[in-house]
Amino acid sequence: MQIHSREYPKRAREGGDVRASVTGATLSFDARRRAAFAGVAAEEWRVWAEGVKTHLLTHLDRYLEEAEARLEANGARVHWAGSQEDVHRILSAIIERRGARRAVKGKSMLSEELEVNELLEKRGVDVLETDLGEYILQLLEQPPSHIVGPAIHLSLDEIRRLYHETHGTELDATPDELAGVSRLILREAFLAADVGITGGNFLVAETGTVALIENEGNIRLTTSAPPVHVALVGIEKLLPRWSDLAVFLQLTARAATGQPVGNYVSMIHGPRTADDPDGPEEVHVVLVDNGRTDVLADPEAWEALRCVRCGACLNACPVYRQTGGHAYGAVYSGPIGSVLNPGLAGLHAAMPLPFASSLCGACEEACPVRIPIPELLLSWRRRAVEAGMDSRAKAGLLRAWTAVATRPGLYRAAGAMLHTLPEPVRRVPLPVVGGWREVRADPEPSPTSFRELWREGIE
Amino acid sequence: MSEQPTTASGPMPPARAPVRASLFVTCLGDHFYADAAASAVRLLRKLGVEVDFPEAQTCCGQPAFNAGRDAEARRMAAHTLEVFRESEYVVLPSGSCACMLRRFYAHLFHDDDLSGQAADLAGRTFELGEFLVRVLGVTKLGRGLEGRRIAYHHGCHALRELGIREEPLELLASAGAEVVPWEAAEECCGFGGLFSVSFPQVSAGMADRKLDTLAAAGEVDFLTSADCGCLLQLSSRMRKRRQDLAVRHLADVLWEAAGADS
Numbered sequence: 077m078q079i080h081s082r083e084y085p086k087r088a089r090e091g092g093d094v095r096a097s098v099t100g101a102t103l104s105f106d107a108r109r110r111a112a113f114a115g116v117a118a119e120e121w122r123v124w125a126e127g128v129k130t131h132l133l134t135h136l137d138r139y140l141e142e143a144e145a146r147l148e149a150n151g152a153r154v155h156w157a158g159s160q161e162d163v164h165r166i167l168s169a170i171i172e173r174r175g176a177r178r179a180v181k182g183k184s185m186l187s188e189e190l191e192v193n194e195l196l197e198k199r200g201v202d203v204l205e206t207d208l209g210e211y212i213l214q215l216l217e218q219p220p221s222h223i224v225g226p227a228i229h230l231s232l233d234e235i236r237r238l239y240h241e242t243h244g245t246e247l248d249a250t251p252d253e254l255a256g257v258s259r260l261i262l263r264e265a266f267l268a269a270d271v272g273i274t275g276g277n278f279l280v281a282e283t284g285t286v287a288l289i290e291n292e293g294n295i296r297l298t299t300s301a302p303p304v305h306v307a308l309v310g311i312e313k314l315l316p317r318w319s320d321l322a323v324f325l326q327l328t329a330r331a332a333t334g335q336p337v338g339n340y341v342s343m344i345h346g347p348r349t350a351d352d353p354d355g356p357e358e359v360h361v362v363l364v365d366n367g368r369t370d371v372l373a374d375p376e377a378w379e380a381l382r383c384v385r386c387g388a389c390l391n392a393c394p395v396y397r398q399t400g401g402h403a404y405g406a407v408y409s410g411p412i413g414s415v416l417n418p419g420l421a422g423l424h425a426a427m428p429l430p431f432a433s434s435l436c437g438a439c440e441e442a443c444p445v446r447i448p449i450p451e452l453l454l455s456w457r458r459r460a461v462e463a464g465m466d467s468r469a470k471a472g473l474l475r476a477w478t479a480v481a482t483r484p485g486l487y488r489a490a491g492a493m494l495h496t497l498p499e500p501v502r503r504v505p506l507p508v509v510g511g512w513r514e515v516r517a518d519p520e521p522s523p524t525s526f527r528e529l530w531r532e533g534i535e
Numbered sequence: 536m537s538e539q540p541t542t543a544s545g546p547m548p549p550a551r552a553p554v555r556a557s558l559f560v561t562c563l564g565d566h567f568y569a570d571a572a573a574s575a576v577r578l579l580r581k582l583g584v585e586v587d588f589p590e591a592q593t594c595c596g597q598p599a600f601n602a603g604r605d606a607e608a609r610r611m612a613a614h615t616l617e618v619f620r621e622s623e624y625v626v627l628p629s630g631s632c633a634c635m636l637r638r639f640y641a642h643l644f645h646d647d648d649l650s651g652q653a654a655d656l657a658g659r660t661f662e663l664g665e666f667l668v669r670v671l672g673v674t675k676l677g678r679g680l681e682g683r684r685i686a687y688h689h690g691c692h693a694l695r696e697l698g699i700r701e702e703p704l705e706l707l708a709s710a711g712a713e714v715v716p717w718e719a720a721e722e723c724c725g726f727g728g729l730f731s732v733s734f735p736q737v738s739a740g741m742a743d744r745k746l747d748t749l750a751a752a753g754e755v756d757f758l759t760s761a762d763c764g765c766l767l768q769l770s771s772r773m774r775k776r777r778q779d780l781a782v783r784h785l786a787d788v789l790w791e792a793a794g795a796d797s
Contacts (some may be wrong), residue, residue: 089736099744394723398740432734434727434741435601437695451642457603466603470729474599478607481594482614488590494566511732515739517774519767522569526560530588534573 077160077189077366079421080405081429087403088432094221094229094400101228105391108334109442116330125327126446128320129382132312133372139281139314140363146284150346152359159366164195166362167273167306171199174304174358176270180262182288182295183207184275185223185385186308186364188407189420192273203273204265206294208258215242221401221409224332224387229400262294272298272356276309277384278324279361282317285345286361289329289338296340305356307344310364312372312381324384331386331444371419376455380415382445389439389449395432404429411439415452423456427465430456473509494521495528541675554671555585557622559615559660561632562594563763564784568628571784575628575663578790582671592618597635600643601728609643616640616652624670625660628786630693630761633662638696662693663786664761668702674709676793681711685788686755688745688769689721690762703761703785710792715755718748726768742772750778757781759788 113121132139144154157163170176179201181187193214196203205214209227212235213220220226227235235254239245243257266272274295278287286307288295299305315321321343329335348355372378390396390410401409406417406426414433418426430453439449460466480486512519556579564572579586596611615636619625627633637660640653667673685707693699704714725731725741732738746769749758758780760766770782 085734088734092736092740095740394725394741394744395734395737397744398737428733430603431730432737434691434723434725434730434738436691436723436727438691438723441695454601454603454642457601458605459603461603467733470602470733471604474602474604474607477594478599478610481596481611484591484593487593491562491566509732511735512771514735515775516735516768516771519567519771521566524569526565526569526572527588527590529569529573530576530590534576 077407077421078191079417079425081417081426083405084403084428084432087405088399094402095398097231098221098229098400099397101222101225102391102393102397105225105333105387106442109331109388109391110334112330112334112336121323121327122444122446125324125444126382128315128324129445132314132316133378133381135316136311136314136372139316140311143279143281143284143314144363146281147346147361148284150284151349152284152346152361155360155362157362157364157366160190163190163192163308163362163364163366166360167192167195168199170304170306170358170360171196171201171271174270176201176304178265178269179203179271179273180206180265180269180298180302181210182272182274182290182298183210183226184273184308185220185407186275186310187273188220190308190364190366192308201271204262204269206262206265206298207290208255208292208294211258211262212238219402219407222387222390223385223408223410223412229402262297266297266301269298269302271304271306272300272302273306273308274298276307276313276361277328278321279309279314280316280318280321281314283345285318285321285343287321287325288342288344289325289332289340290342291333291335291339293340296342299342299344300355303356304358304360305344305347306360306362308362308364310366311368312383327444328384328386331384331388331442367420371416374419377415377419377452379447380412380419380452382447383412383416384445386444388442388444389447392438392442394436394438395434404432411449411453412447415447415449415456418456418459423459423463424465426456427460430460431466488527491525491527495524541673553583553585554624555587555622556624556626556666557619558586558588559592559595559619559625559627559632559636560588561627561629561763563767564628567767568763568784568786571787572628574784574790575626575786578667578676578786578793579626581793582667582673584671587622589618589622595632595635596643597632597639598728600635600639601730605643609647612640612643612653613649616649616656619656619659620652622659624666625656626663626666627660628663628761628784629763630662630665630690630697630699631764633660633665634692634696636660662697662699662761664703664706664789665693665697665699667706667789674705676706676710676789678711679792679794680707680788683712683757684715684753684755685712686715686717686749686752686758687720688724688758688760688762688765690760690765691723693761694721699761706789706792707759710789712792715752717752719745724765724768726764728764731768738768739772742768743776745769746773746776746778749780755780757783757788759783759785761785
């Protein structure tokens with residue numbers, strides 16, 4: 077996984093042009109989530125879901141083996157991939173054996189993390205994204221900016237212009253017309269594809285079932301039309317029991333888009349059998365680690381693995397709303413990205429993402445599996461400080477502040493200066509806090525401190 | 536003379552022994568909202584609370600805690616534990632600093648000799664509005680806000696960490712004010728301590744969303760909040776944008792609610 081988070085401060089500065097689109101889309105997602113959970117015992121669902129995922133993660137070895145056994149009994153082939161290189165090797169072998177030239181893909185953040193499109197292109201395979209948002213981004217050569225709504229940073233007019241240039245549609249085409257044009261292209265691709273590649277929202281260990289949630293029907297076609305289906309599944313995506321799936325499908329759809337359940341839910345147990353009229357000849361399930369066991373072994377980071385990739389924390393996040401996902405410079409953006417990326421890609425590569433939060437807690441409140449995101453952000457901040465990755469100026473400022481704040485006499489004297497120093501002296505530019513003045517008027521101190529008022533006597 | 540403060544079950548009964556509370560004014564309260572902090576003292580006294588002000592108090596340590604500098608945060612927190620060791624209650628005109636004492640000291644001292652002392656302080660610590668409603672049981676201070684249209688900004692720590700949502704609204708409404716609903720009332724203002732200086736554009740954009748949606752909510756007399764940091768952020772951004780709206784600390788407004796002139 078490539079990560080360019082170092083540019084976050086610069087990109088955040090320039091983030092203004094996507095603000096309107098991202099704000100509109102996330103507020104709408106967020107309102108729908110709230111409405112969808114208002115009708116159910118939301119807190120009980122969340123506590124239960126947290127418990128199931130925590131149990132899964134603390135017994136992962138057992139459930140992985142159970143899932144493998146069930147999948148193989150169902151006729152699927154199971155591959156274990158420790159790293160991105162392993163995934164590339166496994167995919168290359170399938171492509172080569174099948175002589176595959178054309179692939180269709182369902183929307184999958186894991187495939188972005190693993191740079192699957194880059195591999196396929198390198199192997200001379202024509203790959204087409206079939207989720208409408210992902211298809212648009214493929215035309216623009218952009219990565220997704222949101223886990224669920226990959227193209228929410230684009231305005232309708234931008235998409236109209238793109239389709240006008242690439243497909244010759246009118247500049248005032250309706251969204252339905254744009255979707256219609258895309259549908260024609262995608263239908264051809266589904267029928268011609270040699271292999272369909274998807275992620276997996278869940279993998280039920282008890283039954284060996286890969287479950288996929290979507291709204292457009294493209295995943296249904298990606299998994300059923302081509303002769304080969306490859307599902308890339310992160311090892312944290314398992315669920316112990318079939319009955320767990322019934323709740324997680326509803327929980328995830330409500331959290332992601334405010335729907336009681338996705339328009340399409342595909343449950344894949346294995347390849348077509350002799351009795352099936354259609355379906356793929358081969359189903360491959362690739363169980364992907366790619367840094368996840370390191371996160372699992374980390375007592376202060378592992379809870380991020382409960383994530384079901386619903387995007388609710390992005391939609392609730394006022395920081396994300398300002399910049400959209402690209403500013404984060406990583407596949408996983410927003411609050412969950414800021415706690416997941418340091419674990420998956422290393423803290424050094426993910427800096428300064430753990431600091432890019434006001435710690436307002438809206439993410440934790442929205443999370444359907446109760447990941448304590450602010451707490452995890454703080455843990456990464458502590459480690460960044462210990463490793464000397466954070467700004468030296470800030471370190472100096474806080475050391476000086478601590479020296480003052482643990483000496484009441486000095487603290488009083490320093491405080492008094494704020495009210496007695498003449499204005500020009502107070503305005504001397506200071507490191508770190510200079511960022512205040514860039515966008516705001518100077519704060520106006522009270523004429524005298526409260527301390528002084530107290531000494532004079534408060535009537 | 537305004538009417539007597541009342542509780543949910545009728546007029547406030549005379550306390551058997553006076554409640555004693557120490558004011559933890561906080562850094563920003565001390566230097567930027569001194570008058571509001573003085574109003575908090577007057578209000579508490581009017582409600583029969585014996586108020587003291589331990590002068591050795593400094594900073595709660597949150598700036599260091601949020602920066603991941605626990606060693607420094609622990610030193611400031613240990614100092615604070617000592618300063619308020621004997622206090623019956625500790626009352627703060629700041630939801631965020633109250634949250635630091637109530638919730639985050641437990642993290643700082645979880646494997647430390649001071650964990651018991653931290654838990655003890657957490658149990659005695661309250662944000663001002665919360666203290667009035669939850670500890671003193673006061674739901675009506677007076678009718679001093681009759682006819683006022685007020686916008687209330689919920690500080691994130693007060694709202695999401697301490698669960699303070701209805702208390703300030705109830706105190707404002709029972710004093711005759713109309714609390715004007717507002718799209719982004721519960722969203723972060725973008726302050727976040729050092730976040731505001733590390734990522735100024737993002738922080739200002741967050742403040743702008745608050746302020747734009749507030750402007751769209753119609754005329755209000757003023758904006759108020761229980762958090763000095765949020766007030767400083769919003770008022771400083773407003774002045775930069777030349778948006779003209781009075782910004783007042785909740786303590787000041789509650790004192791007016793109780794009949795500031797009495």
